[in-house]
Amino acid sequence: MSSVRMVLEKPWIWSFAGALVVWLATVAFTGGYGAGGMVTAALSLAVFTVIVGIGQMFVITLGPGNVDLSLPANIGLASAVAMKVMGGSDSMILVGLLAALACGAAIGAINYLLIWALRIPPIIATLSASFIIQSVDISYGRGLQIKPPPGFADFTNWQVLGIPVLAMLTVIFTIGAALALQRMIYGRSVLAIGQNIRAAWLAGVHVGRIRFLTYTLCGALGGIDGALLAGYFRGANVDIGNEYLLASIAVVVIGGTSVAGGKANVPGVWGAGLFLVLLLTMLNTFGVSAGVRLVLTGLIIVGVITAAGGEKAVR
């Protein structure tokens, strides 16, 4: 009995429960048709939200005001860089991935440089950076019609027994992220900074270095996500990352991570990512129009955050 209560007290259980409810509702509507295919599709789409969600989670955990608004622009630029470097040839896949990773990491590093040098809130720093990145992307990616190499496109769509390989790799990655958060000095430092930046500094945590690493990590994850998206959707695009601003913040919050910082939750990001994707699938299955779908998505996000409630933010 006590083990059941322990599970129920985990903040991430609710996001998985939500995903399950939405999935059951859709299956009931279709009469069981396509139940397995839906899970496969949800897993392959959730991967992209989870990857940036983990990056955003580390940033948000740094404390109030920390959020990366440059992710959509970052994803867009990295997808163009990856496709251009790969140039449609299978032999360049690894180089292209590394280029996207480097591009994203550089954007993350610049974000922190702005925060540190101009002493401005991260929201404004990442916002101004995203303006500039967006223009670079529009100018760089103009008329860019490069398809991903066939090997890369196949890899991002590869499934084994109905489970996307990319999703398996991402599960391994998220386990790594959870270990880094709970068991490594880096993760403990991030949590300490989020709980009380001054106390963390007094306790000898390298606050500047950890924040720099976190923003760079988030940028790098955005970069890799851009490359994978371009592979999955078979082509780079300026707007490819647009939906990931809301999605990355939403999965973090719905997944049980505290917006006030200092409390992170890795499994919840997966649950919330699946919940969001399945929610879209459900609304599509019900055949509602684009307008109704947007309204319901928004209302559900507001409803979930209201039900979850906010803790006392430490300002």
Next chain:
Amino acid sequence: MTALAPGTVPRTSPRGSAARARMLRSLLPALSLALVLIAIAWLNPRAISYFGFNLMLNLAIPIALATIAQMFVIAGNELDLSIGTFVGFVGCVTATWLREAPLLGVLVLLGSIGVYALLGALIHLRNLPSIVVTLGMSFVWQGLAILILPKPGGKAPDWLLAIISFKPPYIPFPILAALLIAAVVHFGLMRTSYGVILRGSGGNAAALRRAGWSLLRTKIVLFALTGLFGVLSGMALIGITTSADANIGNGYTLLSIAGVILGGGEFVGGRVSPIGAVIGALTLALAASPLLTFMHIPPDWQVAANGAILIIVLAARVLISRRER
């Protein structure tokens, strides 16, 4: 007689230089606008005319109104990431219902201000992060806009067109409107006693609560004011463009935040400036498009110009603040 009168502090004293730095800091928004204007005058002298200003500042009115809207939530330490799609929603209502069924249109717009007030109450009562709530609401407004106007179209009401195309003598209408907006909001927020309470709710909420003021009410008022100016912004935008599109306001979210910060506002502590916010919006409107066109820079870099201005002004602010200590 070694004591100096307060007014005769030597100019070299640290206090004097700190005061100068503070003044320089408060003048920074106006200085950046002046710099952009000088650059435009230098590149294309003919642009500095009645007709030129009318043309260049055309879109500045809705941007200034959206910036003021954003300023109210920022004064209460919150952030509205839905103002852009809300302006688009208002635009769609203005171009359809407000023209065809004025009563319904007015009711819907008043209702949407009510929704903003409710959001303020919800955020305060449940202690929610405003970023997430408004990000969710941005989907709701966008969805409603698409439902009202699935395809770009509609037409602005005639009375609205008449107001926007008003040509006062000597002073171009956009400048007159900007002065009016800045003066009204400055008086309301900076010079009335309830304005002080509103800003105080962002500055020191605990002190206000102990003094017996309702923080719930200040939050509701601030959000309702945001809704009101969002409605004005959407209506002004449709008056200029004459027809609507569900995505018409999407860029305003980021522009409005940038305008508030450019105008000397700060994210926490209730430190905002209505005059600065209007100046910030004008600077962004001028720098993004006319200045770049005159410099023969392709429109691809319009967005980057906004980012660059933001970074330059913030860097200047850091340099000045360093002297302030």
